[in-house]
Amino acid sequence: MTPLRQIACLLALVIPTAAFAQNSYLLEYGTKPVPVRNRTGGADTQLYLMGVDMGELILRYDPNSRQEIVIPLDEAGLQLYFAPPKEYNDHIALIEAGRYDRAVDEMRSYAYPLVQYIQLPPENVNFHPILERFIFALSNSSHFDEAIAMMQFLPFDSIDPRYVNYAFTVTERLVDAGRTNDALALLNRLPIDESRAELLPKLMNFANRQREAGNMTEALFLYERIQAVRNSDLADEATLWTAYCNLEMSNVEKAKLFVEMVGPFQPEQAAYALEKLVQGRIYLEQGDDFEAMRNITQGVVAGSVSDSAMPELLYLSATLYEGREKPDVAREIYGEVDLFYTRTSWGEKSRERLAELPAPTPEESTEATQ
Amino acid sequence: MTPTVRTVSFILLLTLLGLSALPHKGQAQDASTYTLTELQDEAQALIESKSFVAARPFLSELVARFENESEELRKNLEPVYFYLGIGYMVEYSETLNKEELAKATEWFVRLNKEFPDGKFAVMSNLALADCYRGQQKLKEAANVYKRLLSSPLEYRLKVSEREECLRKITEAYYVESAWAEGVPWFKRFLDEARSPDDQADAAAALMEAYIAQGMFNETIALLPSLVGDSPARYKLKLNVALMTAGDKLATNEIQRYNEAMLMYRMVLTVDEILVWQEARLADLQSQLNLLRLSSTTVTDRAVELETEIFNTQAQIDGLKKMQNEGKSYTADLQLRIARTYLLTGRDWESFYAYLALIEAYPDHPNVEDFLYAAFSAATELHLTEDVIKLGEKSLSNPKFKKYQPDVAIKLAQFYLEDEEYEAFYVLAQDFISKNPDNRYSAQFVFLLGSAYIKQQRIDELLNVFSGYLKKYKERPVREGSLYWVGLGQIFVGQYVEAEKTFTTILDEYSDGPYAEDALYRRGICYFGLQDYTRAQEDLETFVEKYPNSKLRGETEYFLGDINATLANVGKALKHYDNVEKYTNSREYIRNAYFQKGKLLEANERYAEMVENFQQYMNKYRADGDLTGALFELGRARELQGRPHEMLSEYYDGIMRFGNDPMAYGIDQILNAYAEKYESNRLEIDESLAFLKKLKQDQAFRDKFISDRAFMFSYFDEHPAITTDVQEMFYPRDFRDSLKKDMTPVNDLLAVYQKREQDFPRETPAETFRKGLTQAESSQQETLALRLAMALDRLDGSQSGRLFSERDIVFASPETLLWIGNSVKDYDDQLAISAYSTVVESHVGAEQSVLNALLALGDLYTDTQDFNQAIYAYTEAENRFPADPAIVRAVLGKANALLESRQFNSAREEYEKVVARRDWRGEPQAEALFMMGLSYYEQQKWEEAQAYFQRVYIGYFAFADWASAAYYYSGQTLLKMGDRDAAKRTYEEFLANEALRGSEYDQKIQDAMSNL
Structure with a gap:
């Protein structure tokens, strides 16, 4: 894969927003070939992850060679092993000690290259714990804009729902920083449905905070999202809060309708x-x-x-x-x-x-x- | 805590120390054969490889060799002691043999004793504390933590170690319920805790300590810490402690009910705790699963989670056991809360809390109490539907006995309030029949009687209570029954019987609750029987005995009437004056003033009469009968000989009140103004003319004086001359005196000249026209319409006036009638609208309403809408059955029925007219004639003939009806083929001069000529 193609692949995964400028780390590190050991079917060969293109994984034996192996991202039986640097344990200790900023600084060089492969299923690769720890640390670090950029990059629809938790962390921090619109924009990207019902309490909490802050329009938007998740315990509560918000906005008749819907x-x-x-x-x-x-x-x-x-x-x-x-x-x-x-x-x-x-x-x- | 848990936390300690409970490596060797260096090396190697158990012999050997040496050498033993202790801990983690822990404890104790500030001091104390905890020696463990958290060791603690120590010392004292020792540490933990869960744990421990020591103020200050969803809140022990605290606060001695409520509100039920714990368990499990997925090694977090999972499961099991054994305190808690709501005045909450109890525990042994509490709260709050529902539920359960009478009487009151009379009657009669001796029966008797009176079911009242009198010979039923029977007898006019009944009450129950009323009622009976002496006696006794009775005002009124009848004017006036002092009833007050006015008038005390009505108008300006008073005031002025003042008062009143369509009396005053003007004008003119003639015409005077017959004849021809003036001249002596001295005539002349001077020059029409202009310019529409109506009656000047719906809005009842009458010939819809507005919007103007209904009936008849006509006439009859004008309604209805060919129904109505004695005369003539006509229409000639004959024979004085009867009789006879009889009939008519010239005269002549 040519460097240009690598960049193109990377860009394809990135939402063309203003946040693109903040993904400099992604660009700086994201195109680096990632060395992995191929253990598929008992083999043990060195390969390099070169990128993802149109839902397919691009590999090479030699990063400088033009010869590529292209396989589907969810190829059954694929076993790729990534060896983290030896400092990785120290980085874990940093995270456990709550020293997130330093952990992020030190993990960037090997974590970012892995980010574009986040869609690879965990049974096929072993580096998800690394990614998760890095993203966790980033979400809680003072590298706020970098965290936002990361969240804007991640394809939440197709990755493990755990990552949505970190997106919520960033969302809450955005709210605390008074950047409600950015928070809402981020929330809007998150897939909240029946399969991710465990995230609804967080969304509800966020919606309630909006309501308590007097941001009724934003709160209504969020409550609506919760209501859309069928068979959720929180759907009725969200409907009632919708009625409440309408009362706050002096729409008494609308409020009554919502109450009648659920009671x-x-x-x-x-x-x-x-x-x-x-x-x-x-x-x-x-x-x-x-x-x-x-x-x-x-x-x-x-x-x-x-x-x-x-x-x-x-x-x-x-x-x-x-x-x-x-x-x-x-x-x-x-x-x-x-x-x-x-x-x-x-x-x-x-x-x-x-x-x-x-x-x-x-x-x-x-x-x-x- | 169970040993297994402690084992797990042990592992935690070991892992914190970077150690693991791995089986020891190496073999047991004879360490005594080793050189010191070999010993040290071997021990070091084993320790570095974490084989602490294997290292034990070497370490023990080191101890043996050094323990008796110098201090300098012995200090090398510190790590030896430490690892010996650790070794035993590791061994315990495998064997769970507490003896291992005891041995570990010994080594750590020895270490602390010999090296209290050594390098291993912190770690060894932490390990020692864990050993004590493992042996369930929590107080000893607490002491160790105390040491760690005190100087100098506390400065060597890491932040996490410090937190852990605080956590564990809190836990230790908490589990041991060592409150006195624990409180300072709980406080410290609360101050230093960073996580909300730790803060809650600290607060919970502190709270229990305060509760146990009765420090309730301090407890309350901590409550907010537990509002969140922290695990601390979901501890059963804490919740039980909170409930206990609430109970202590709610005792009669302390009575701190609001604070007790705060405690109770914080308590979670077993069910709530269980639900939370189960959710927490699932969450913990999920976290652990996630953790295992992301890490292949056993991490400290994993161990923590395992510990928490174990503990949570244990709590769940315990809670379920409580539930299964029926030891859940939920019902007790809810009862406490409900009771405390009641004691704190939160009646709404109390009601719903008791209601929830009833619904949740329908079979609870105290459910009767719950039901009564909820019922009582509902009555206080006036939740009528709930009162009825709960009351019925309570009464329908035969097992409930404690509160039934109270429930029954309150339910009865609410039935009445909700106008569920039938349910009330059933309940009341049922209660009385089952509990005649119960004191509540007295109340039921009272309510029952009141309800019958309110609903005017007098027959039933008499029936029921007469039955009670036969059945019940004792109080309380008999006493009340006598009263209601007596009252019922008054209602149906049986005063004699009523008097006897009330006398029985006064004789047999003079101390009872009905005695006061009975005395009053008996007085009224005597009044009704016109035995004024006895009536006075009773009512005066009543005033004396019950000066503050709410019936005092009415009593004063009747005493006024009685004294007036007995010609005790002074006393009568005094009693009338007293009425407004003792009652707020506007009706009685009004009547008292007006009766007083009549009495003053009868005694020719006109100045006081004026004063009386002026006082009434001033005092009761807002809601009195102002126009009625105004009318009387005017009459008083007239009686005083000041007709100009009367007219002035009337006109002022008209202009002041005339714009209010509800001031119904104004229309009457408008009529009175014109009438009084004319009558007084004539009176003044004629009287003046007579007096002048008497003075100036000698011949007339001489004849007048000497010829009595001439005098009467003159007065007959001039009836308008004031009666007072006329009567002056009746005595002969007076007339004779005039021959010598005309002074009396001159004086009288002066009086009438003054009256003439004062009397308004403007005619009523001119006055009203001015008023109309003024009213129109100031947009007083109602007044303007009234004045226009009055003008129209005077001079017909408004006959061309056009009316619209707008006028209907502003018009008074009489004006509406005028409008209706004016437009009915060309705009029947507007007329109907006008009449209907009177009926619907001016219910208080009874005479106008009656006239409007009659007018509607007539109009609908004219427009051949007979159903509506019948409706209007029927309405009039129903509403005003006693009014003399109702005969018009009955006849109108009959005519409408006849027009719509409902012959039988029409005849039924006509029969009503014929049957009533007070309708004798023309109405009956009409009715009989119409009945004949109805048969004529049906071609039932014989029946028709019979009625026509009745009319011209029995009612010949009513020429029109008699004439018509003659005509139709002849026609009927012709139909029957009897020409001769017809001819004789017509001849009889033509021979009667009194009947000639009527409407049927020509018809009969024509008919005669055809025969």
């Missing part, structure tokens, strides 16, 4: 508390405090302290008790929200309400000092 839930079901929160909020929007109280209370009673819907359920319950002129009860509930969820927005709102409530009645004062 009603039983108290023992995980989504029950959330359903009651959404129903309660719908009634509040419609000015029906009585029915709002009915729904919210049911959510409070059936839900648990660690339910994601609980802080808001409790807060709303307290406001409704205030409306029913029971400030003492409201005070206790605000206190509960402040205690358990002090760092959330509901904890903050509860503190504000506590500051504004009248002083407790003498009976309550007595109890508090016991």
Whole structure:
């Protein structure tokens, strides 16, 4: 394979985006021939991996020779062994010690050449642990842009789903860095379907963070993706959060539709508390405090302290008790929200309400000092 | 922890040390024969190849040779002791023989004793602690960790070692429940822990320690650490501790219910813990599988995972055992939570919590209590549907006895609130019949009676309670039954019987809850029987005995009426004045003012009458009968001889209230204005003319004075002269005195001249026209329509006015009737709209509604929409059965039925008219004639003839009907072929001058000429 062809193959795997400029390591190292021992069918010969072209693996006995062996990527019985450098164990130790930056710096030279062969099945080659360790280290290192570029390069559709975990790590870091759009763009590349259902909690977590940050459009987009995965436990929850987001955007009728799509839930079901929160909020929007109280209370009673819907359920319950002129009860509930969820927005709102409530009645004062 | 687990963690230690539990290599040799160098070399080689067990003899030999030597030489023994200890640990990992651990312990203890700060101090202490843990000597292990975490050794710890020590010392004290010793370490672990799981573990341990020591405030501060999904939270022991803490806080002595709730809320049920643990197990297994796939060697992480998997499985097994043995505390926890919600005033949560308990544990021994708690909460919250559902569920279970009466009475109240009367009646009667002596039966009796009264089922009320009186001779049923029977008797006008009934209550149950009401009601009975003395006695006694009764206001009103009847004017007025002090009933207050007005009028105390109505209007401006009061005020002015003030008050009232279509009295005042103007105008003019004539015309005066017959004749011809003036001249003496002194006449003349001067010059039409202009310019549409209507009645000036739907919107009921009447000949739809609006939107204007219904009936009849006509007339009859004008509705309906050829139904209606005595006269003449006509239409000549004869014989005074009857009688006889009889009939008519000239006169003449 000519160097040009190698580059072309590499480019073919790369999304032609602006991130291309950040794949300099890929270009620097990615075209290097990779020496492997061919152990296929009991053989033991030296070969060089030269590249992947149109779904086929290109090998040579001699990297400078023009003679090539071309075989399908998923060729049955193929056994290729890659010997990592002797420093590899040290690099593992670095990773285990959490010294990701140094591990990445030192592994680049032999890890990057392997990246373009990531689609080779693990039963055919032995270097996936190397790749995984490298990508893990890269995802957690301070080489943020390099990690992003790597994630943009990887063909998630056709590689082991473990790599999607690392993509989530990078996504979360993007969010923390305030680069929500980049995070969403990356998420959009990730294949989330029934076969990768274990990734849904991460996606849900990410969607919830968007929602909590007030990015409703982004959150809705993500919830929609979760809903699209059939037979998923989280699909109903995602639908309810979709209803919630619509409420936040003042689309009450739409919210009702979404609730009707999935409900009603039983108290023992995980989504029950959330359903009651959404129903309660719908009634509040419609000015029906009585029915709002009915729904919210049911959510409070059936839900648990660690339910994601609980802080808001409790807060709303307290406001409704205030409306029913029971400030003492409201005070206790605000206190509960402040205690358990002090760092959330509901904890903050509860503190504000506590500051504004009248002083407790003498009976309550007595109890508090016991 | 089980030995196997400890073995695994052992391996962990060994691998941390870079060692492995490999079988020793080499052979046991006689080390005593070795030279020192050989010993050292051999030991070194074996240790380097990690054959610690094989190295033991050599190491032991080294110990033997050096242990009694100098300190300088003995310090070489530190590593020897260490590897001897390690050797035994390795051996233990293979044999699981605790004696090996004991021996290892000895070597490490010796090392620590002889070399406390040596090179191997940290590693040996870590190993020693593990040995103790392996031997389940956790306190000893904790002491070792304590040493490691104290100076000077703590400064030699790596970060990971330090974390591990904190973790393990926490675990040790936790497992041993050594709270006092453990708390400082738990705190330290919490402060230094970096991972959320470690923080949760530390918090959990600390929390249990605080709970055990009753330090609840500190416990609560830690609760937030456990909110997440960390493994620490899913420890059974912690959850049980939290529940216990909650119980302690919720005792009667402490009563910290809110904090108890916080504890309970954190508790996870066995089921929840189990589900979580099972999911965690699957996750751990998955992680381990992944790890094995990526690494061929046993890594520390793999060992960790194996340990956790083992521990998790053990917990799962334990939890399942709990479930199978029925030791799950879920129901108890839920009950505690429900109860605590109740105690903290969270009534909504309490309701749903108890409801969940009922649904989850329908066979729980305490389910009756749960049901009652949920039911009570639902009643407090007014969740009517739930109250009924739960109440019925409770009452339908024969095993539930504790709360049944309370449930029954509350359910009854909610049935009534929800207007489920039939269910209520069944429940109430069932309860009374089963529990006549129960104190709740008294309440049921009260509710039952009230319901019958509200629904006006008086017959049933009398029937049921009379039955109770026969059956039950004791309280509480008898007492209440007497009351309701008495009240029912009043309703049906049986005052005599009612009086006896209430007297029985007062005699037999003077201390009972009905005594107060019974005394009042008996007073009313006497009032109804016109025994005013007894009525007064009872009602005055009532006021004295029950001055704060809610019936006081009504009582004052009736006392006012009684005293008025007995001519005790002062007392009557005082009682009327008291009404508004003791009641808020607008009806009674209004009636009191108006009765007072009547009384003052009857006693010619007109100034007070004015004051009375002015006071009423000022006080009850917002919701009183202002137009009624205004009307009376005007009359009072008139009675005071100040008709101009009356007109002024009326006009002011019209302009002030006339734009409110709901101020129904304004239309009446508009009519009254015109009438009063004319009558007073005439009165003033005639009186003035008479007085002037009397003064100026000597001849007239002389005749008037001397000729009494002339005087009466003059007054007869001038009836408008004020009665007061007329009556002045009746006495002869007075008239004679005028011959000498005309002063009385001059004085009177002056009075009337003043009245004439004060009286408005503007005619009502002019006044209304001005008002109309003003109203139109200020867009007071309702007022403008009213004034236009009044003008139209006065001078017909509005007859060409065009109306539209817009006018319907603003018009008052009378105006709507006027509009309807104005347009019905050419725009029946608008007329229908106008009349219908009266009926639908002005229910309070009863007379107008009746007139509108009658007008609708007439209009529909004219437009031949007989069904609608019948409907309208029927509606009128149903709504106003007692109104004198209803005969029009009945006749109208009959006529409509006849028009639509429903002959039998028509005749039924006509029969109603004929049957009522108070409808004697023309209506009956009409009805009989129409019945004849109905038979005529059906060609039933004999029947027709009979009715026509009845009319012209019995109702000849009503010329039109008699004439018609004569005509149709003749026609009928002709149909029957009896020309002679027909002729005689016509001749009889023609001979009666009183009947000639009627509508049928010419017809009969023509018919006669044809015979």
